[in-house]
Amino acid sequence: MLSATGLVAGYGKGRRVLGGVSLTLEQGRMIGVLGPSGCGKSTLIRVLALLHEPDAGQVRLDGERVTRFRYAAPAELRRRIGVVFQHPRASVDPRHTLRRIVAAHLPAGAAPEEADRLAELVGLTPELLRRRPHEVSDGQLQRACLARALGSGPRYLLCDEMTAMLDASSAAALVHLVRTRRDLGVLMVSHDAALLDACCDETFRWRDLTAAPAHRE
Numbered sequence: 206m207l208s209a210t211g212l213v214a215g216y217g218k219g220r221r222v223l224g225g226v227s228l229t230l231e232q233g234r235m236i237g238v239l240g241p242s243g244c245g246k247s248t249l250i251r252v253l254a255l256l257h258e259p260d261a262g263q264v265r266l267d268g269e270r271v272t273r274f275r276y277a278a279p280a281e282l283r284r285r286i287g288v289v290f291q292h293p294r295a296s297v298d299p300r301h302t303l304r305r306i307v308a309a310h311l312p313a314g315a316a317p318e319e320a321d322r323l324a325e326l327v328g329l330t331p332e333l334l335r336r337r338p339h340e341v342s343d344g345q346l347q348r349a350c351l352a353r354a355l356g357s358g359p360r361y362l363l364c365d366e367m368t369a370m371l372d373a374s375s376a377a378a379l380v381h382l383v384r385t386r387r388d389l390g391v392l393m394v395s396h397d398a399a400l401l402d403a404c405c406d407e408t409f410r411w412r413d414l415t416a417a418p419a420h421r422e
């Protein structure tokens with residue numbers, strides 16, 4: 206289980222974004238968080254992914270309280286959490302081939318075929334794997350980012366507006382892929398209520414998660 210209790214976080218003095226957010230994500234469930242632009246959804250994802258240190262509150266991962274975040278977060282804990290970001294082009298190195306992007310989070314010593322297996326899982330052909338980001342569509346690149354996130358063998362997958370940059374059919378394909386991974390706990394944050402209602406087991410509104418929110422819907 207990945208859980209947050211009373212998370213308070215922001216960006217320096219007077220820039221509080223999370224004002225006491227609580228949330229629980231269990232393996233085998235897909236939950237949605239619905240909130241308007243700027244309310245703090247990405248900040249919540251970053252804290253849950255151990256990429257941003259909260260000012261107060263707790264993150265617990267499989268029963269263990271996380272005390273170290275960002276570069277200090279133990280690799281063994283980080284590997285349990287995969288993240289797919291909103292803007293695929295901003296989250297990859299434009300010089301790398303898709304194969305290298307897909308393989309980025311595989312454990313050291315993983316067989317080269319592992320990248321092919323991940324690519325196949327997300328519907329990327331070997332020919333696409335040889336291309337670089339500027340030679341593929343946003344949807345294809347986001348598939349590579351999803352494959353990369355799965356590379357560490359995570360138990361939890363955090364999707365930050367994963368489909369916002371995609372057309373409807375690419376979005377549906379990606380959501381279907383994630384939806385079929387019942388071994389994972391999936392958190393999808395979005396401002397698209399229809400998307401979350403269609404794919405999530407349960408959807409929470411931002412105001413329901415937060416005791417004293419900085420922003421309200």
Ligand SMILES: Nc1ncnc2c1ncn2[C@@H]1O[C@H](COP(=O)(O)OP(=O)(O)OP(=O)(O)O)[C@@H](O)[C@H]1O
Binds near residue numbers: 240
């Ligand atoms: N690195 C940063 N430094 C300072 N303020 C930031 C930083 N990142 C985000 N913010 C601010 O924190 C607030 C919440 O941002 P966040 O990206 O978490 O919201 P969001 O709900 O994900 O928005 P969107 O749906 O538009 O992606 C915003 O007011 C934003 O301007």
